[in-house]
Amino acid sequence: MLPWMGLTALFALLYILVMLTTTASYAMAVSIYNDTPTTRPRVATLLLWPAIVGSLVFVGISYQISDIDPATTASWVFGSILITMFFTLRSKTYRLAISLVSTITAPKYLGAPWHQAGVFALTYFTLAFAVVCAVYPVSLLLHSYAGEDTPEAVNTMMFISMLAVVLLFLPAWVFFTSKQHVAHRSLQALWLAVSIVAVVIFVCPGASSTIVYSAAGAMGVRDLTPFNYRLLNSFDARDFDEGTWGKVSGEEKMPTINAFPLFSLGDVLLLCPANLKKTKLAEWPQKSLSCILTRSSDVVKLPKVLEQVQASSNTDSKAG
Numbered sequence: 001m002l003p004w005m006g007l008t009a010l011f012a013l014l015y016i017l018v019m020l021t022t023t024a025s026y027a028m029a030v031s032i033y034n035d036t037p038t039t040r041p042r043v044a045t046l047l048l049w050p051a052i053v054g055s056l057v058f059v060g061i062s063y064q065i066s067d068i069d070p071a072t073t074a075s076w077v078f079g080s081i082l083i084t085m086f087f088t089l090r091s092k093t094y095r096l097a098i099s100l101v102s103t104i105t106a107p108k109y110l111g112a113p114w115h116q117a118g119v120f121a122l123t124y125f126t127l128a129f130a131v132v133c134a135v136y137p138v139s140l141l142l143h144s145y146a147g148e149d150t151p152e153a154v155n156t157m158m159f160i161s162m163l164a165v166v167l168l169f170l171p172a173w174v175f176f177t178s179k180q181h182v183a184h185r186s187l188q189a190l191w192l193a194v195s196i197v198a199v200v201i202f203v204c205p206g207a208s209s210t211i212v213y214s215a216a217g218a219m220g221v222r223d224l225t226p227f228n229y230r231l232l233n234s235f236d237a238r239d240f241d242e243g244t245w246g247k248v249s250g251e252e253k254m255p256t257i258n259a260f261p262l263f264s265l266g267d268v269l270l271l272c273p274a275n276l277k278k279t280k281l282a283e284w285p286q287k288s289l290s291c292i293l294t295r296s297s298d299v300v301k302l303p304k305v306l307e308q309v310q311a312s313s314n315t316d317s318k319a320g
Contacts, residue, residue, distance in 0.1 A: 016197045019137040019168060023193060025130030026051050027172035032123055035104045039097040044176035046088045047127060048169055054081035054131035055165040059138060063158035081128055085120070134165045141200070164200040171196070226260045226274035228302040234294060244290050245273050256302065262291060269296045 030044045057080045103111040171193035178185045237255040240248045250256035263270040272291040
């Protein structure tokens with residue numbers, strides 16, 4: 001159990017790192033104004049709105065419009081970010097920050113309008129990249145969903161994805177707006193980031209199950225490769241429906257079935273019919289009713305027939 005728990009923790013950490021790509025990208029946009037520490041907290045708040053608006057537009061389109069092409073999606077997302085950024089120019093603090101950054105980074109141009117426009121454009125493209133990075137947490141949430149595919153479920157997942165993306169900007173925002181020491185701000189932002197991702201994983205249906213399921217596969221607790229298993233005790237050949245298990249061979253009291261171990265840990269063994277190996281995680285609560293729970297000591301794993309192995313290898317080579 002301890003190696004499995006350790007591997008699960010590692011998968012959870014990777015989950016967190018992927019979801020925090022949005023946070024890091026937004027932090028890069030605000031970092032452009034590091035040379036103006038007096039205006040940076042206000043700038044961090046002003047730049048938060050284009051990132052939020054662009055992310056909400058992206059998530060909304062992803063869930064509600066299935067037949068839209070990528071170019072149209074990009075135009076809507078990038079256009080919404082640009083429009084919102086133009087609204088931020090109404091702030092005197094932001095205009096001053098752009099002027100100061102332009103003057104400090106390139107003194108010889110003395111804050112020329114074209115150079116200020118370059119600072120604005122760099123900020124825009126960095127924020128656009130932050131919004132594009134939102135595809136990673138949204139994709140993770142979509143692939144980890146383990147519920148029924150209904151309109152209500154789509155709306156629920158859209159709301160969770162929107163909430164997750166918006167909350168993922170907060171750690172960087174707290175870091176840049178807090179007046180505490182840099183070490184304290186870093187710890188505060190890190191704690192907030194981990195807490196937000198943990199809440200998202202807990203709230204999203206199936207996210208935690210996906211992490212555990214993936215860790216089980218990586219560790220070998222779950223193996224989707226079908227083999228022939230001879231059952232030594234507890235089961236008779238008539239216990240297995242041919243439509244589900246296929247042809248059951250062997251003796252009546254020691255049948256041989258074609259199955260794979262959905263769960264194998266210690267002496268606990270959960271065998272499932274070979275035709276269920278492509279079952280998705282969301283379908284297992286229903287499909288697992290066809291599986292049998294036995295003990296590893298009551299099962300003999302039979303070697304594959306050489307002709308079957310060669311035929312399988314030839315098929316794979318042709319496919320390649």
